[in-house]
Amino acid sequence: MTTTSTVHVLKFGGTSVSSRSNWDTIAKIVKRKRAKGIKVFIVHSAISTVSNRLEQLIAQAIGGDYVEGYQAIVTLHNQLIDSLGVAENLLEEEYLYLKRLLDGINLLGEVSDRTRALIMAQGELWATKIGADYLSEVLDDKPLWLDARNYLYANPHSQNDYLSAGCVCDLDQDLISATQAAPVVITQGFIASNDEQDTVLLGRGGSDTSAAYFAAKLAASRLEIWTDVPGIFTANPNHVPNARLLNHLNYDEAQEMASAGAKVLHPRAIRPAQLSDIPIFIRSTIDSELAGTQIHHFDNRWGMVKAITAKNGITLISMESQGMWQQAGFLADLFAIFKKHQVSVDLVSTSETNVTISLDSLTQVVSERRLKNLVEELATICRVNVMKNCSAVSIVGQNVRAILHKIAPAFAIFETYKVYLLSQAASDLNLTFVIDDEHCDKVIAALHELLISNNPNSEILGPTAKELKKPATEVVVEKWWQQRRGEIEQCLESRENAYIYNLAAVAENIKNLQSISAVDQIFFAVKANNHPQVLTTAYEQGIGFETVSIFEVERIKELFPAIDTNRIFFTPNFASHNEYQKALDYGVMLSLDSSYPLKYWAKTFANKTIFLRIDPNVGKGHHENVRTAGATSKFGIPIQELEELLPIIKEHNIKVLGLHAHAGSGILTNEHWAEHARLLASVAKQFPDVKYLNLGGGFGIKERAQQTELTMEQINQSLLEVKAQYPDHQLWIEPGRYIVANTGVLVSKVTQVKQKQNYYYVGINTGMNSLMRPALYGSYHNIVNLSRMTESKNHLATVVGPICESTDKLGIEIPFPDTFEGDLILIENAGAYGHVMSTHYNMRAPAEEVCLP
Ligand SMILES: *Cc1c(COP(=O)(O)O)cnc(C)c1O
Numbered sequence: 001m002t003t004t005s006t007v008h009v010l011k012f013g014g015t016s017v018s019s020r021s022n023w024d025t026i027a028k029i030v031k032r033k034r035a036k037g038i039k040v041f042i043v044h045s046a047i048s049t050v051s052n053r054l055e056q057l058i059a060q061a062i063g064g065d066y067v068e069g070y071q072a073i074v075t076l077h078n079q080l081i082d083s084l085g086v087a088e089n090l091l092e093e094e095y096l097y098l099k100r101l102l103d104g105i106n107l108l109g110e111v112s113d114r115t116r117a118l119i120m121a122q123g124e125l126w127a128t129k130i131g132a133d134y135l136s137e138v139l140d141d142k143p144l145w146l147d148a149r150n151y152l153y154a155n156p157h158s159q160n161d162y163l164s165a166g167c168v169c170d171l172d173q174d175l176i177s178a179t180q181a182a183p184v185v186i187t188q189g190f191i192a193s194n195d196e197q198d199t200v201l202l203g204r205g206g207s208d209t210s211a212a213y214f215a216a217k218l219a220a221s222r223l224e225i226w227t228d229v230p231g232i233f234t235a236n237p238n239h240v241p242n243a244r245l246l247n248h249l250n251y252d253e254a255q256e257m258a259s260a261g262a263k264v265l266h267p268r269a270i271r272p273a274q275l276s277d278i279p280i281f282i283r284s285t286i287d288s289e290l291a292g293t294q295i296h297h298f299d300n301r302w303g304m305v306k307a308i309t310a311k312n313g314i315t316l317i318s319m320e321s322q323g324m325w326q327q328a329g330f331l332a333d334l335f336a337i338f339k340k341h342q343v344s345v346d347l348v349s350t351s352e353t354n355v356t357i358s359l360d361s362l363t364q365v366v367s368e369r370r371l372k373n374l375v376e377e378l379a380t381i382c383r384v385n386v387m388k389n390c391s392a393v394s395i396v397g398q399n400v401r402a403i404l405h406k407i408a409p410a411f412a413i414f415e416t417y418k419v420y421l422l423s424q425a426a427s428d429l430n431l432t433f434v435i436d437d438e439h440c441d442k443v444i445a446a447l448h449e450l451l452i453s454n455n456p457n458s459e460i461l462g463p464t465a466k467e468l469k470k471p472a473t474e475v476v477v478e479k480w481w482q483q484r485r486g487e488i489e490q491c492l493e494s495r496e497n498a499y500i501y502n503l504a505a506v507a508e509n510i511k512n513l514q515s516i517s518a519v520d521q522i523f524f525a526v527k528a529n530n531h532p533q534v535l536t537t538a539y540e541q542g543i544g545f546e547t548v549s550i551f552e553v554e555r556i557k558e559l560f561p562a563i564d565t566n567r568i569f570f571t572p573n574f575a576s577h578n579e580y581q582k583a584l585d586y587g588v589m590l591s592l593d594s595s596y597p598l599k600y601w602a603k604t605f606a607n608k609t610i611f612l613r614i615d616p617n618v619g620k621g622h623h624e625n626v627r628t629a630g631a632t633s634k635f636g637i638p639i640q641e642l643e644e645l646l647p648i649i650k651e652h653n654i655k656v657l658g659l660h661a662h663a664g665s666g667i668l669t670n671e672h673w674a675e676h677a678r679l680l681a682s683v684a685k686q687f688p689d690v691k692y693l694n695l696g697g698g699f700g701i702k703e704r705a706q707q708t709e710l711t712m713e714q715i716n717q718s719l720l721e722v723k724a725q726y727p728d729h730q731l732w733i734e735p736g737r738y739i740v741a742n743t744g745v746l747v748s749k750v751t752q753v754k755q756k757q758n759y760y761y762v763g764i765n766t767g768m769n770s771l772m773r774p775a776l777y778g779s780y781h782n783i784v785n786l787s788r789m790t791e792s793k794n795h796l797a798t799v800v801g802p803i804c805e806s807t808d809k810l811g812i813e814i815p816f817p818d819t820f821e822g823d824l825i826l827i828e829n830a831g832a833y834g835h836v837m838s839t840h841y842n843m844r845a846p847a848e849e850v851c852l853p
Pocket residue numbers: 525527528546548571662664665666696697698699734735736737738832
């Protein structure tokens with residue numbers, strides 16, 4: 001390659017080139033690239049609405065009156081010329097040329113494809129002339145205006161296809177030389193030429209394709225498609241508010257999405273970039289700082305669902321025939337009829353007696369008459385049924401087969417909605433259901449919720465459209481481990497890996513919780529982190545301890561011999577009789593989470609004080625999954641069982657001093673605990689001695705950039721309301737994760753790096769033996785290369801440990817810089833459920849714990 005500097009090909013669409021403010025944005029984007037020494041090759045469309053207007057104008061010219069339409073197009077361009085302040089008479093000749101072409105059509109009363117292409121091309125030619133003129137005023141570099149038809153040629157197959165040609169896109173030394181000296185080039189999308197030097201078009205949306213061809217010809221280092229949306233989403237954000245921005249897609253997935261109805265990128269634009277291995281970026285002129293969606297080479301072997309797409313207005317043709325299908329050549333006869341009527345088929349499904357096909361509404365428009373003729377001829381060999389207004393909903397992602405088991409619950413929604421056709425692509429890139437148009441939105445929303453919104457753990461998924469709209473006022477706060485990097489590095493001088501805890505941060509988190517004035521007592525869930533210094537910090541803050549085994553109770557008593565036993569709350573689950581007996585002997589507060597102990601060991605509790613743990617899920621669910629959660633969860637007493645316990649409680653003079661509920665972990669809904677409080681308060685009516693309502697833990701933390709943190713103020717507000725309603729009850733909480741998760745990091749040294757096809761493996765000195773959560777339940781932890789914080793992240797790394805288990809992965813698809821042996825890798829939010837779950841598996845000792853003051 002002879003280019004001396006990096007070339008970026010930038011494509012702008014119609015709306016992006018139609019106003020002064022949009023052109024200012026383009027100028028800003030170009031300047032930014034120029035400042036980095038990047039050469040910019042701009043490909044853009046006609047001003048918005050112009051292509052449609054030209055098409056109308058052709059029809060009007062055939063029929064008669066076209067002068068008004070012609071004037072309107074001229075005015076539109078003059079207005080832009082005026083607002084940009086470029087030469088007033090810039091397009092005078094071009095206007096007259098169009099007028100002459102239209103006059104010609106008018107005279108003949110007909111138009112050839114050749115002339116039609118020539119007229120349509122004017123929109124792009126005019127707009128780029130205006131753009132080039134404007135940019136030469138505002139940029140330091142004068143742009144070079146190119147006529148795309150001198151460099152883009154129809155390939156041999158499309159020589160006669162004037163309206164939707166494909167082009168040759170091999171590396172083009174002529175183009176490279178012609179643009180060698182120009183730092184900025186501007187040319188047209190949509191148009192090319194054939195061997196006769198005639199103008200040809202690349203089909204609707206062809207500007208994307210032009211840009212891709214030019215990128216390939218120039219061996220550009222990237223192709224940027226600038227649009228008015230932030231990138232490609234997991235579903236249409238206008239219909240699915242929770243649709244997430246896709247940070248990364250591979251070419252095949254992007255191709256699949258474009259073909260399956262995602263409108264951001266033209267399907268034909270992907271292949272040229274893919275063949276030349278040029279990454280495509282989909283970016284937004286509205287927020288030009290966003291990185292957008294990057295389409296490039298990488299393997300999505302885990303089979304993650306990337307998107308739910310839909311094509312509406314699909315026509316299905318279902319063909320029935322008894323026993324005919326076994327006859328040799330029958331299907332061939334059938335498809336020959338489709339060929340004869342020039343109707344192309346998208347999806348096909350066959351059974352013994354039925355063949356159903358769908359017609360692709362995206363790539364062809366089949367006229368009513370053609371459809372009728374087709375159906376009539378088909379009817380001579382089988383029974384035909386045509387269904388219109390269907391939608392093809394596709395689940396898209398490389399290797400969808402690998403996730404079939406996960407999508408089983410999603411199929412429940414098809415109980416209600418009839419599926420006409422189901423097809424799994426041979427490429428294994430999509431699974432498509434054809435349903436009625438009217439059900440499309442509901443089905444997409446449900447599938448998205450199950451398959452994407454519930455997928456917590458990927459760097460592939462960016463923020464939602466709603467989050468992107470938020471003003472970017474958030475200040476980036478340095479994490480404590482960034483501020484204390486020196487101390488962390490020191491710890492690792494004498495070790496290969498370590499859990500490092502920040503005790504000051506523990507105290508700070510507790511203080512945050514203490515700001516909830518509606519809460520009367522906080523208990524720290526010891527199972528989250530039982531390091532003596534962490535426990536001591538909690539003790540010094542005056543909070544209590546929530547324990548789940550008698551051993552945790554004993555640890556607390558040992559560490560703090562003088563502790564008031566009212567500061568120890570014990571919640572055994574399926575523990576043996578003697579643990580309950582011991583707890584009573586120690587005098588700690590005891591919560592029973594099953595009716596078994598009361599039914600079978602009632603004497604143990606006679607004349608004692610207890611708490612009852614309620615299963616808060618019962619009767620609350622509005623969704624199948626939530627409803628069954630009550631029965632499938634091993635915790636808690638179902639509310640309807642409480643009544644049976646009343647006589648036992650009375651007979652043995654047992655005092656129920658409080659009620660308790662704890663449901664799940666990582667909850668980020670501020671109102672959750674107030675809901676628990678209301679539920680427990682209503683249940684408490686049956687138990688006159690109840691004074692305390694323990695609302696459980698589960699306080700979530702912000703793990704990914706796009707999550708919204710809990711706000712103590714709002715939690716307090718909602719709890720104060722409950723308290724106003726039930727003034728006789730005191731409220732308790734028992735968080736674990738919230739107090740310690742972000743106070744701990746796991747740091748380990750890189751042992752080896754391995755590139756296997758498209759996988760970039762970063763191996764570190766400890767793995768699931770230290771931090772089991774990712775392997776156990778796919779939890780997400782942010783991971784950084786502490787030794788190379790400022791370097792650009794060129795890889796999507798899989799960070800793995802040295803344990804002989806394939807699940808020994810600490811993170812997948814993590815954006816990572818080039819990494820080397822000995823680098824320090826830091827795993828965030830490892831302070832909760834980290835070391836406490838560690839093992840000596842493979843005889844590898846887990847990371848040692850170190851406390852920073
Ligand atoms: C684990 C547990 C907690 C703490 O949960 P977090 O999600 O860490 O806040 C609280 N209460 C009970 C009963 C628990 O089992």
